[in-house]
Amino acid sequence: MKVPFSPPRIDDVVIKEVTDALQSGWITTGPRTKEFEKRIAAYCDVPHVVCVNSASAGLELILRWYGVGPGDEVIIPAYTYAATANVVMHCGATPIMIDAEDDFNISALKIKKAITPKTKVIIPVDIAGFPCDYDLINALVHEPEIQKMFIPATEEQEKLGRILVLADAAHSIGAVYKDKKSGKLTDISVFSFHAVKNLTTAEGGAICLNLPQVFDTEEVYKSLCIKSLHGQTKDALSKMQIGNWKYDIVEAGYKCNMTDVLAAIGLVELERYETDMLPKRKQIFDAYSNAFKQYDQFIIPPYETREKISSYHVYLLRIKNISEAERDEIMQRIFEQEVAVNVHFVPLPMFSFYKENLGYDIHDYPIAYKNYAAEISLPVYYDLSDEQVEMVIDSVLKAVGIQK
């Protein structure tokens, strides 16, 4: 491939920081992870952040913390990656899928009709890094008739007294909605630092706590650290301190803590995220938009509006009036020019698991299907050169039969 899809940015600065971590004598959760948590919290302007080994683990940890279980319903978009639904399944609850809007995100207007007395959590997803309509979603969970429907079953649910809004912000670190950064837009948000994401630690995730005053966020932070490490009251580092070996197990916790080796990558990436990464991604988005907006066939994805600024995660180009099969053929012609493209996402109701086990039918999600059938994701990453951007543009134009 002349243009790969999304290689991570790994340079000497990252390698040096990781080497330092390896040589420091402390490789699992320790000072670098704690520093990374503090820096993310400062970046997003939230009181506490818990780092974990993936966004999936982070989302599940929060569902478990909120006491989501069998008989409960969690509202999610149909247009997302499988992780959003699977974490709900792991808890024994039922994912309730909602159709998309034209901007690819969950339809905030359609959420209301899906709310029942069993609804415990809504998980909006900022697809491609473009924030959802959070004013609408946050207002919804506070509506008196919706709050009245809520039946609390745990201490946390009692305290909040309403549906929890848990953003799957896997794509959207650095995105802005009405002057607030992703991480601060809902009760709790979870970032992914998977290898293909904007900010990577190879694998990793972070939970941003932005809970209302009724919660002692510091206490919640501590309990999530314990929950992410087998319910152990002291982490390995504090146990190491002289005379501090004794600990208790307070619950059957999980094992999803972040390691210092990986936090080392994250510290470097976060430091230069606003100065290097976001401007570079914006520049690529603008180059694609400027090229494709000259032709009537394309639908340019929204990424900057009066209220929202994307994190420029993936460029979701759509081609007007084509079928899914025609889209696949166009992709094939792009691949033949050695340019890697992708599709984000196949709507979940199209996968056999959700179709056969949960009875989902893609016909109930016409906008998600329409968006998917016309969509081709173009490469966006730090090391993508101007020449490569031109190659991507040329390959798309050629594949759809446009003479420049």
Ligand SMILES: *Cc1c(COP(=O)(O)O)cnc(C)c1O
């Ligand atoms: C990548 C992704 C996740 C999962 O992130 P991991 O860190 O790999 O667990 C969740 N939701 C969406 C929308 C994603 O794209």
